[in-house]
Amino acid sequence: MAQTLPAAPSTGRKADQRAWLFVAGAVVAWLIAYNGIQPLADGLAYGLFGHDTHLGAAVAFFLYDVPKILLLLSGMIFAISTLRSFFSAERTRALLGGKRQGVGNLLAAGLGVLTPFCSCSAVPLFIGFVEAGIPLGVTFSFLIAAPMVNEVALVMLFGMFGWRIAGLYLLAGLSIAILAGVVIGRLKMEQDVEAFVWQIKGGGGAVAEQTPTWTQRFSAAWQNTRIIVGNVWLYVVLGIAVGAAIHGYVPEAALAGILGKDAWWSVPAAVLIGVPLYSNAAGVIPIVQALMAKGAALGTVLAFMMAVVALSLPEMIILRRVLKPRLLATFVGVVALGIIAIGYLFNLII
Amino acid sequence: MLTVKVLGSGCTNCKRLEERVRKVVGDHGLTAEVEKITDYAQMMRWNLMQTPGLVVNDVLVASGRIPTETEIAGWLTK
Numbered sequence: 488m489a490q491t492l493p494a495a496p497s498t499g500r501k502a503d504q505r506a507w508l509f510v511a512g513a514v515v516a517w518l519i520a521y522n523g524i525q526p527l528a529d530g531l532a533y534g535l536f537g538h539d540t541h542l543g544a545a546v547a548f549f550l551y552d553v554p555k556i557l558l559l560l561s562g563m564i565f566a567i568s569t570l571r572s573f574f575s576a577e578r579t580r581a582l583l584g585g586k587r588q589g590v591g592n593l594l595a596a597g598l599g600v601l602t603p604f605c606s607c608s609a610v611p612l613f614i615g616f617v618e619a620g621i622p623l624g625v626t627f628s629f630l631i632a633a634p635m636v637n638e639v640a641l642v643m644l645f646g647m648f649g650w651r652i653a654g655l656y657l658l659a660g661l662s663i664a665i666l667a668g669v670v671i672g673r674l675k676m677e678q679d680v681e682a683f684v685w686q687i688k689g690g691g692g693a694v695a696e697q698t699p700t701w702t703q704r705f706s707a708a709w710q711n712t713r714i715i716v717g718n719v720w721l722y723v724v725l726g727i728a729v730g731a732a733i734h735g736y737v738p739e740a741a742l743a744g745i746l747g748k749d750a751w752w753s754v755p756a757a758v759l760i761g762v763p764l765y766s767n768a769a770g771v772i773p774i775v776q777a778l779m780a781k782g783a784a785l786g787t788v789l790a791f792m793m794a795v796v797a798l799s800l801p802e803m804i805i806l807r808r809v810l811k812p813r814l815l816a817t818f819v820g821v822v823a824l825g826i827i828a829i830g831y832l833f834n835l836i837i
Numbered sequence: 838m839l840t841v842k843v844l845g846s847g848c849t850n851c852k853r854l855e856e857r858v859r860k861v862v863g864d865h866g867l868t869a870e871v872e873k874i875t876d877y878a879q880m881m882r883w884n885l886m887q888t889p890g891l892v893v894n895d896v897l898v899a900s901g902r903i904p905t906e907t908e909i910a911g912w913l914t915k
Contacts (some may be wrong), residue, residue: 576886576901603901607848608887614877615886683878692883693896707902805846808877 503701510705517562524554545735552727552773556646557720563642564715568708572699574602576612579629583621588672591625597666598631600657606634606802614810617680618689624672630806631822632664635797639719641773644792655833656789660797663825670821671814679814722770733777746783754788754830758823761794771795785837790830798822839869839913844880844890844900851889854903858891861909869913 532547579598600792604612609630616626636657645653699707746753775788798819807815841858845851855873862869874880874892883890887901893912898904 577884580886596897603887604852604902605848606886607846607850608901611877611880611888612886614881618881687881689881689884690914692892693897694883696900706905708904777883783906 491730497713499700506702506705514562517558521555521558521562524551524558528554530655533643536827539732543737545731549727549732550733552647552731553724556643556723556727556773558717559646560639560642560723561712563645564638565708565712567638568603569704570657570690570709571601571603572610572704572707574598576602576608576615578647580615580619580621581627583620583629586621586625588624588669591622592628592665592668592672595625595668596630596632596661597779599629599664600636601659602629602633604633606799606805608676609802611803612685613689613806614775615689617684618687622672623677623680624668624670625680626663626668627671627818628668631667631818633789634799634802635664635793635822637796639769640772640792640796643723643769647776648689652785652789656792659789659833660793663793663797663822663829666823669815674817676814676817679811679817681809681811684809686814719769723773726770726773730773730777734780737777737781746778746785746787747832748786748790753784754790754834755827757787757791757827757830758794761791762798762799762823784834786833786835789833790826793826794823797826839888840894841869841871841913842874842890842892843871844874844883844885844892845888846875846877848888850903854889854891857903857906858909861913862907864906865910865914867913 518555519669528550529547531544532550536543536546579602582598583591583595613626613630616629617623640659746757771792775792777781779785779788803815803819806818810818841862843851843855843858845854851873855871858871861867862871880888881888882902883892883897885897885900889903890896890900891904891909891912898912899908
């Protein structure tokens with residue numbers, strides 16, 4: 488949609504008005520499509536396979552969930568990307584400068600969620616924060632929150648579990664980021680940051696970045712949405728297909744013994760399995776949702792998902808350039824422990 | 838002469854930006870020296886925290902995103 492928007496800067500207010508109209512039109516079209524999926528999917532699946540068959544139930548689930556999740560992802564990621572265009576690492580760094588531990592950790596975790604983040608920027612972000620004198624623990628709160636509260640995971644949890652679970656995930660992610668940052672700050676591991684980081688003196692180069700117009704915000708958000716949805720759609724489809732098969736064929740409560748509340752070892756096991764499974768959050772959530780319907784416990788399932796999105800091997804390799812092995816291991820250990828604790832907590836209270 | 842620096846560690850977005858810059862240079866028949874900067878200490882001259890960054894004649898014009906060809910052409914032909 489926004490592809491057709493003029494991309495040239497400063498075409499002025501007229502262009503912005505057109506862009507707003509365009510987005511408003513897209514929102515209406517989105518709402519109509521979103522509300523039309525359920526009757527269409529049900530009609531098609533049950534018409535073909537009958538009401539009471541396993542196949543009918545599985546196909547109806549698939550035909551409803553795939554377009555629903557893909558629409559939700561496109562719409563919400565576009566909205567989130569537009570919101571994030573108002574935040575930048577420079578502004579975040581300025582806000583965090585001079586903040587003490589505690590308040591700083593809280594603010595850093597919140598800003599970590601809102602500031603646009605790509606794991607390839609983890610190193611320059613780390614250097615930039617440290618260079619500005621932001622305490623190590625506060626920096627880590629930011630670096631943990633940013634990938635932990637993953638927008639794709641958040642939207643998919645909302646789409647498949649509802650707003651309560653999505654909200655719990657957001658809160659849990661923020662809490663882990665804040666606490667892990669406080670712990671790492673207390674451990675005073677400044678000597679475990681690679682020495683070259685402390686020697687970098689920034690500044691001196693001229694910067695002339697313009698504040699984007701609405702047209703540019705929307706067109707950048709749309710570009711970002713296309714990239715993200717383009718990267719994950721196949722995982723979504725495959726994940727939902729596997730989930731649909733589980734829904735249709737695995738008997739109720741079959742998994743309660745392995746993934747249920749009473750299996751104490753399932754939370755750490757879920758984290759151990761989740762860490763190497765990077766970038767498949769989009770495919771993991773539909774499967775996990777189906778598992779839950781068959782008796783898996785919420786805490787175990789959330790722990791698994793957070794381990795998948797927050798602790799990834801590629802990011803560890805990137806961070807190794809600025810962190811010595813001891814600090815890197817501490818970071819992974821503290822975050823993994825936090826996720827395990829959250830898993831147990833949810834299993835206990837829900 | 839026009840100097841263009843693409844700042845980035847070698848991630849996909851950085852490569853995409855470099856390709857786009859070279860394409861704009863070719864399309865407009867410009868003579869420009871396009872350089873890739875992968876050293877973090879050098880990037881910090883412009884306080885770059887989100888890659889990729891684009892520097893034209895020593896001024897950082899964009900960071901953390903891949904500007905459109907029209908935008909890049911605007912900066913290069915100014």
